[in-house]
Amino acid sequence: MQESGVYITLAGWAIFHLLVFPGGLFALGIGLFLKGADRKLEARLQRRVGPPLYQPFLDLIKLSGKEAMIPASAQRLLFRIAPLLGFTGMAVCAALLPVPGVYAGLPDMGDMLVYFYLLPLPAVALILAGSSSSSPFGALGFSREMTVMFAYEIPLLLVILAVALHVGGGRGAEFSLGRIVEHQLEHGQLGFNWELIPAFLAYLFFLPGTMGVPPFDIPEAETEIIEGPLLEYSGAALAFFQMAGAIKTVVVLGFGVALFFPGTLPGGPLVNILWFLGKCLALMFLTMTLVKAATGRFRVDQAFAFYLRYPTALAAVSLILVLARL
Amino acid sequence: MGFLSKIAVRSPWLYRINAGSCNGCDVELATTAFIPRFDVERLGCKYCGSPRHADIVFITGPLTLRVKDQALRVWNEIPEPKITIAVGVCPVSGGVFRGGHSIEGPVDRYIPVDINVPGCPPRPQAIMEGVILARELWLRRLEKLEAGGGERRAALS
Numbered sequence: 001m002q003e004s005g006v007y008i009t010l011a012g013w014a015i016f017h018l019l020v021f022p023g024g025l026f027a028l029g030i031g032l033f034l035k036g037a038d039r040k041l042e043a044r045l046q047r048r049v050g051p052p053l054y055q056p057f058l059d060l061i062k063l064s065g066k067e068a069m070i071p072a073s074a075q076r077l078l079f080r081i082a083p084l085l086g087f088t089g090m091a092v093c094a095a096l097l098p099v100p101g102v103y104a105g106l107p108d109m110g111d112m113l114v115y116f117y118l119l120p121l122p123a124v125a126l127i128l129a130g131s132s133s134s135s136p137f138g139a140l141g142f143s144r145e146m147t148v149m150f151a152y153e154i155p156l157l158l159v160i161l162a163v164a165l166h167v168g169g170g171r172g173a174e175f176s177l178g179r180i181v182e183h184q185l186e187h188g189q190l191g192f193n194w195e196l197i198p199a200f201l202a203y204l205f206f207l208p209g210t211m212g213v214p215p216f217d218i219p220e221a222e223t224e225i226i227e228g229p230l231l232e233y234s235g236a237a238l239a240f241f242q243m244a245g246a247i248k249t250v251v252v253l254g255f256g257v258a259l260f261f262p263g264t265l266p267g268g269p270l271v272n273i274l275w276f277l278g279k280c281l282a283l284m285f286l287t288m289t290l291v292k293a294a295t296g297r298f299r300v301d302q303a304f305a306f307y308l309r310y311p312t313a314l315a316a317v318s319l320i321l322v323l324a325r326l
Numbered sequence: 327m328g329f330l331s332k333i334a335v336r337s338p339w340l341y342r343i344n345a346g347s348c349n350g351c352d353v354e355l356a357t358t359a360f361i362p363r364f365d366v367e368r369l370g371c372k373y374c375g376s377p378r379h380a381d382i383v384f385i386t387g388p389l390t391l392r393v394k395d396q397a398l399r400v401w402n403e404i405p406e407p408k409i410t411i412a413v414g415v416c417p418v419s420g421g422v423f424r425g426g427h428s429i430e431g432p433v434d435r436y437i438p439v440d441i442n443v444p445g446c447p448p449r450p451q452a453i454m455e456g457v458i459l460a461r462e463l464w465l466r467r468l469e470k471l472e473a474g475g476g477e478r479r480a481a482l483s
Binding site: 039047049050051052058061062065069223226230231232233235238 | 330331333334335336337361362365367368369370372373374375376378379381403405406407468
């Protein structure tokens, strides 16, 4: 009897984490705020006024009221499922995200390998969307998305391995995100560890690729293949892609914070949430906004070669250094 | 619900259709009206690549025979409610191309144009005023839609 009560409490907490904090509402709110900050900062960099900070919220409300069209020749079922797939994948990721000092993640479930499998889901959703929309631009976009995805996943895997082996410290690899954060709170942050600085740089390179911002916005290049896989989406379905993108921003930035800079401030949970938000904002400004405002767009082969050269080499250096010390 | 309409019109996404324009108005749209000096992004505007994402559509050019079918097809792919702005003097009268053998215009023979922004090319300030007028018209339409309920397309035309 007592045991079932424990399970019900656990299930209740899991649902709370999925829907309210840190997944669901919290991640969506922060993600949309980050997107708005991104547009505002980019505009300020170009000496424009820019939209208000809450612009992404307005966009979502507008989109939910628009007519949703489905092309006559599309694969209707896949076309409808694709946006939900990316969104749910990211919502689950966000629920497992540790917010240092506030929420430790789910120690037995919040595993880096789970992230490695769930993080590509929005890209997979784009691939499904592009292939089911029956548009030639969608098909072009999805083939580009697949190419770029394979290139940027390799440095991510090496980064994850380097961190796991370092934290495991000779006893094997430690993949639990919650324990990695704990380890760093005790032994110092990995971002200040010289062995793992190359891995951190590789992760910085990984961020613009996975978020699809210039110069890596190749699959959704709106000026050449008119937004590729998203071309045929309108109304609420497009809003789901936008929400998935917003949550993904929080997830990849928060994952970076948890891996390299999970330090906490003395003070209550509120201070630490703001501190987490500040770190996310700084990371986003460095890897997305600045890069976006300053660059054009790579060709797909250039992006592929870039990812297989520099970020992979950096991550591999870290991995070798970590292995040499074991 | 009226509250939501007022929010919705603060996020107009723009799309351009070039219906055989000489490119003068397009340059004016793409660059002059969207550089730091005139920045329409502060109104929440954003250029989108796909007609399916658009709310406000700019049409430039006198609608030549060669692009007529394609232009109409793209216009039909824009989801309702949409506002159509004809930019430049060509969509209104044909401009310098008036009477040419390949001119099918004026544009409103085929498409219900909501706002004309005349000029050859129009000044950036005029284009921005067109966007602001389009937002007001869009709001009125959304309110009419709510009052009428039911038939979307009928209420919009």
